[in-house]
Structure formats: C-alpha cells, structure tokens
Amino acid sequence: MTDVLAIIADMCAEGDELDRLVADLPRRDWAAPTPAVGWSIAHQIAHLAWTDEQAIMAATDPAGFGRVVRVAADDPEGFVEAATKASAQRRPPEILDGWRRGRSALAEALRLVEPGTKLPWFGPPMSAASMATARIMETWAHGQDVTDALGVKRPATARLRHVAHIGVRTRDFGFRIRGLEPPAEPFHVALRAPDGDTWTWGPSDAAQRVEGSALDFCLLVVQRRNRRDLDLTSTGPDADKWLDIAQAFAGPPGPGRE
Numbered sequence: 001m002t003d004v005l006a007i008i009a010d011m012c013a014e015g016d017e018l019d020r021l022v023a024d025l026p027r028r029d030w031a032a033p034t035p036a037v038g039w040s041i042a043h044q045i046a047h048l049a050w051t052d053e054q055a056i057m058a059a060t061d062p063a064g065f066g067r068v069v070r071v072a073a074d075d076p077e078g079f080v081e082a083a084t085k086a087s088a089q090r091r092p093p094e095i096l097d098g099w100r101r102g103r104s105a106l107a108e109a110l111r112l113v114e115p116g117t118k119l120p121w122f123g124p125p126m127s128a129a130s131m132a133t134a135r136i137m138e139t140w141a142h143g144q145d146v147t148d149a150l151g152v153k154r155p156a157t158a159r160l161r162h163v164a165h166i167g168v169r170t171r172d173f174g175f176r177i178r179g180l181e182p183p184a185e186p187f188h189v190a191l192r193a194p195d196g197d198t199w200t201w202g203p204s205d206a207a208q209r210v211e212g213s214a215l216d217f218c219l220l221v222v223q224r225r226n227r228r229d230l231d232l233t234s235t236g237p238d239a240d241k242w243l244d245i246a247q248a249f250a251g252p253p254g255p256g257r258e
Contacts, residue, residue, distance in 0.1 A: 004111075005111065011139070015139055017143070017154070021147065025041070035148050042088045042095060045146075046087035046095050052103055055109075059113055059119055059131070080251075110128045123250035136159060145224070156215045161193070167218060168187075168201045170247065187239055188203060191211070191214035207236055209239055226256065
C-alpha cells in the first residue's frame, strides 16, 4: 500500500504543477492553440478532467464504466474527441473547477481500492497503482502540449520515472497495435535521470538496447516530439524499430509529431 500511496501522491503533484501553470491564465489564453491539431489549452484541461471522471467511475462503478466502454467501442477516437469538445465549451473557471474536483475525487477513490483489485479501462484492466501511473503519464503529456502552447519550459522531475516506466512496459503494445509481432527477447533500457542518476530496465547484457535522456524518452513514448529531435540511441534492429513506434497511451497509433 505504501507504494500505491506514493504513486497517488505523485499523481496529485503532477496535476498540481499543471494547475499552477493554468490557474491564472487570461481567458484568451485558454483559447490558444496547442500542438494537438484542433485542440486549445481549454481542450487539453477539459480532456484531463473528463478522463479523470472515467477513471473515478472505473474505480467506484465498474458496471457503469463497462457501459461507457460499450458505447465507445464503435469509434473510440470519435467518442473521446466528442466528449473533449463538449467539455471544452464551458467557461475556463468551470473547466478548472471540475478538473480540480475530479483530481481530488480520483485520488480518494484510488486510495480506497482493495489490494489486488483490477480496474476496468479502455485498454487492459489495471491495478490502482497502474491507474495512478497512467494518470501521471497523461497529465504530463497533455501538460507538455500546454507548455508548448504558452512557450514556457517546466522543470523535469523525478516523476518522469513513472512515465518512463509505463513507456517501457508498453513496448509490446506499440508493436501489436500496428499489427507487428513483438520481439521475443527483452531489451535493456538505460535513461539519464534529471538528477544525473541512471534509471534502468531489463537485463544489462541484452543485445537490444535503448539509451539516452529520460526526458527525451518520455517525450518520445507520449509522442510529443519527433525521434530525430531527441537524445536517444538504439542498438539492434528491434530496438531501433521500437523507437519509431513507441506508444505509452491506449488507443490506435498516434500520428506523432513532425
């Protein structure tokens, strides 16, 4: 439980950091376009709020969430897009207030999940710890769109380890979602952390390897930067292919960034 609570605390901290960035924005800035085509800053925050609401339902009303999944099954992308656009039509203070209340409610809901319970989701079912990790990843990714829109930089924190971890764990998903057979052997991933430490996954003697900046790896797996712009190297053809298709989020393959 200690690990789960620590991850939930990091989830709250990630949301709080983005909240501080948008809390005092003038209304005109909420309409500013972000790198996600057709999405303003209002869309980004509204999407996070809506997704938190779905996560709360998954944790507290699995049957109700199952009905949502069935409705979304025919057109998952269109379903999410429509929900985001509808939520983004609200006034910025309403969007912000709803997001704040949802973040608080989600943290409490995840704290109350019984150990060993798997929560339903749009992808595979996951534990409370994995759900919190996924929310960190998505909040950080959409937060990157907001910072890019505003032309500001945010400090890289140790919370990036959660994003990197889910990026590594979804290696096979990136292959399968494109109809490709995942590599049979494990990779070694070694990433340079913001504090200069090294985060590693996989056997140290693996033939297939990925190395470089943890921040850049996270930007890659959430598809917020093009691989050619990042400090990442690969050893082996399978690892090289992975860096072209890595995807830490559920859903169909994203278009990536130029």
